[in-house]
Amino acid sequence: MLEHGRDGNGDGRVDLHEPDDALTSTAQNLAQKGRRRFRPYDEGTANVRILNEWNAATVLQGAIACAAARIDG
Secondary structure, three states: OHHHOOOOOOOOOOOOOOHHHHHHHHHHHHHHOOOOOOOOOOOOOHHHHHHHHHOOOHHHHHHHHHHHHHHHO
16 A cells, blocks of 8 residues: 555655645545546546546545545635
8 A cells, every 4th residue: 555655745754644645645646547647527627537446435536536636726
């Protein structure tokens, strides 16, 4: 698991209990699966299909899509 993690807070280690590391690791993983920044997160879009492949829990998909849309600005 940690081989896929990323150091998001710059302390030189990956700690998935650290919010910056967890968010950076998640973003990296989704990008590797094809997620595109600044693209919509509406039902039927490529980003939602990628979220579905990553985790089938629709509640979690919605939360991630909402957060990603806000981060993308």
